[in-house]
Amino acid sequence: MVNRRLKEKMIEWVMMLCSFVTILTTISIIIILAVDTFKFFGEVSIIDFFTDTQWTPLFSEKHFGILPLLMGTLLTTTIAVLFAVPVGLIIAVYLNEYASPRFTAIVKPILEILAAIPTVVYGFFALQFVTPFLQSFIPGLRGFNALSPGLVMGVMIIPYITSLSEDALRAVPKSLREASYGMGATKLQTAFRVMIPAASSGILVSIILAVSRALGETMIVAIAAGQEPNLTFNPMESVETITTYIVQVSMGDVPQDSLEYRTIFAAGMTLFVFTFILNNISFWLRKKYQNQYE
Amino acid sequence: MDNHLAISKSKDKLFRIVALSLTVFALFILLVLLADIFWRGFGRLNWSFFKNLPSRHPENAGILTAIAGMLSLLFFTIIIALPIGILAGVYLQEYRSKNRFAKIVEINIANLAGVPSVIYGILGLQLFVRMAKMGNSLLAGAFTLALLIMPIIIVSTREALKAVPKTLREGSYGMGATKWQTTSRVVIPSALGGILTGIILSISRAIGETAPLLVIGALVYVPFIPEGPNDQFTTLPIQVFNWVSRPQAGFIVNAAAGIIILLLITFLLNGIAIYIRNRWYKKMKY
Numbered sequence: 265m266v267n268r269r270l271k272e273k274m275i276e277w278v279m280m281l282c283s284f285v286t287i288l289t290t291i292s293i294i295i296i297l298a299v300d301t302f303k304f305f306g307e308v309s310i311i312d313f314f315t316d317t318q319w320t321p322l323f324s325e326k327h328f329g330i331l332p333l334l335m336g337t338l339l340t341t342t343i344a345v346l347f348a349v350p351v352g353l354i355i356a357v358y359l360n361e362y363a364s365p366r367f368t369a370i371v372k373p374i375l376e377i378l379a380a381i382p383t384v385v386y387g388f389f390a391l392q393f394v395t396p397f398l399q400s401f402i403p404g405l406r407g408f409n410a411l412s413p414g415l416v417m418g419v420m421i422i423p424y425i426t427s428l429s430e431d432a433l434r435a436v437p438k439s440l441r442e443a444s445y446g447m448g449a450t451k452l453q454t455a456f457r458v459m460i461p462a463a464s465s466g467i468l469v470s471i472i473l474a475v476s477r478a479l480g481e482t483m484i485v486a487i488a489a490g491q492e493p494n495l496t497f498n499p500m501e502s503v504e505t506i507t508t509y510i511v512q513v514s515m516g517d518v519p520q521d522s523l524e525y526r527t528i529f530a531a532g533m534t535l536f537v538f539t540f541i542l543n544n545i546s547f548w549l550r551k552k553y554q555n556q557y558e
Numbered sequence: 559m560d561n562h563l564a565i566s567k568s569k570d571k572l573f574r575i576v577a578l579s580l581t582v583f584a585l586f587i588l589l590v591l592l593a594d595i596f597w598r599g600f601g602r603l604n605w606s607f608f609k610n611l612p613s614r615h616p617e618n619a620g621i622l623t624a625i626a627g628m629l630s631l632l633f634f635t636i637i638i639a640l641p642i643g644i645l646a647g648v649y650l651q652e653y654r655s656k657n658r659f660a661k662i663v664e665i666n667i668a669n670l671a672g673v674p675s676v677i678y679g680i681l682g683l684q685l686f687v688r689m690a691k692m693g694n695s696l697l698a699g700a701f702t703l704a705l706l707i708m709p710i711i712i713v714s715t716r717e718a719l720k721a722v723p724k725t726l727r728e729g730s731y732g733m734g735a736t737k738w739q740t741t742s743r744v745v746i747p748s749a750l751g752g753i754l755t756g757i758i759l760s761i762s763r764a765i766g767e768t769a770p771l772l773v774i775g776a777l778v779y780v781p782f783i784p785e786g787p788n789d790q791f792t793t794l795p796i797q798v799f800n801w802v803s804r805p806q807a808g809f810i811v812n813a814a815a816g817i818i819i820l821l822l823i824t825f826l827l828n829g830i831a832i833y834i835r836n837r838w839y840k841k842m843k844y
Contacts, residue, residue: 279649358577382766480674
């Protein structure tokens with residue numbers, strides 16, 4: 265009996281250690297990013313980092329301004345989100361309010377295939393198909409540009425927005441919709457004046473998650489955006505995102521423990537802080553709206 | 559008043575048409591993507607493409623080392639991530655579902671699931687490649703990917719356990735079984751379908767990952783099949799990335815052909831996962 269109880273306790277301990285691995289992962293990410301970012305700011309002033317308009321750590325004349333990378337990241341993310349949010353949300357409303365349950369049951373899983381496709385495939389599609397296609401009617405669009413990978417990234421995040429928004433719309437009690445119909449409202453009026461406001465926190469969660477996903481996306485922009493740090497908000501130009509820079513440096517022959525090597529930690533830390541804040545906001549919002557209609 | 563109503567009605571109709579077109583448009587993009595890649599790459603798929611080593615000449619290049627590297631990488635990733643992920647999921651759901659520790663871990667896992675994969679690459683580079691001195695080996699890649707897919711395994715394990723009816727547990731306790739006996743002999747077996755679905759989806763995710771492996775230094779040119787966990791490696795997405803970045807048209811064809819294989823594997827795994835999940839859900843409705 266004592267032996268059995270000891271065995272039970274030991275199993276419990278082993279399992280607790282396993283769940284502790286996830287906490288260790290987070291702690292390691294933060295420490296590893298922080299240590300080298302700290303060393304980086306020992307050599308580069310933090311004011312230059314946020315105000316210098318050039319990012320040329322790999323050139324002989326070095327500048328360490330994160331702004332061009334940040335701008336590239338925000339530009340591709342903005343394009344993706346501007347494209348995906350209206351499209352994704354309208355599809356969600358259509359599937360929830362208008363389409364037959366059978367249509368929804370078929371379309372939703374097919375749309376989710378879009379989220380399962382490896383990102384390197386999207387990169388290929390952006391560079392080899394979308395860019396030449398856009399060039400056929402947008403003169404002056406460069407071979408590497410922010411527009412094409414931005415749009416393709418938008419396609420990739422449509423299912424995130426559609427799926428999560430549709431779930432949120434479905435969680436709204438039927439009585440609200442029926443009351444609206446009872447007042448003589450059309451489906452469209454019901455959708456935009458009753459359902460969407462009622463499901464707003466769930467929809468917001470889907471948008472935040474999509475933004476966070478777009479900020480961290482690497483391969484699509486690495487392949488199709490051009491790997492050139494440009495301080496521009498012109499979608500026709502080629503840009504470099506934070507993620508692309510990290511991949512570019514780690515693929516090259518940068519000696520470890522050099523200032524160049526540390527730039528990827530400072531850049532990574534910047535990205536991590538952004539996504540960390542967004543993920544936490546979405547987590548708390550989700551907690552809030554889960555209890556809303558229960 | 560009648561006029562107002564008519565406008566509302568025609569707006570409603572207009573929206574229905576626009577929304578249906580957008581839905582069809584999204585599906586159409588998927589179709590275009592698949593058709594474009596299939597059309598470019600299908601002709602390149604022959605036996606030599608599978609059995610050839612990488613080469614400077616596109617017509618001689620093949621995906622043998624990429625496929626071998628990918629399978630070995632998955633093998634080690636699964637060995638590392640599965641036991642830890644499942645045990646953590648079981649612990650959080652069955653043993654500690656309500657207390658503070660579980661809450662902290664839950665927030666933490668939600669956060670980890672949103673960390674960009676390239677950041678996992680930096681973690682792997684510093685922790686496994688440099689500090690643990692694994693170098694850019696299969697093992698370093700496997701550890702990195704294992705950390706990346708662990709949140710997926712834990713969350714899906716918890717979801718699967720949540721679906722197991724309470725009565726099963728109570729029945730087992732009533733027979734005098736201990737907590738672990740109940741968990742291991744009653745709860746986990748009946749949640750197996752759901753757990754398996756999560757595992758397959760996490761493998762599908764691991765197969766498509768490129769960025770973290772590039773960061774830890776997985777090579778784009780590996781002319782040999784890895785023979786052990788300390789060997790250097792390449793994978794199919796990395797090989798595709800390498801080919802896409804080259805100017806010669808022949809390599810673009812190769813990239814498309816490689817993508818066809820990559821997509822086939824991804825869709826197959828997702829299909830199996832959906833099939834298992836549907837069968838399991840039917841069984842779970844007692």
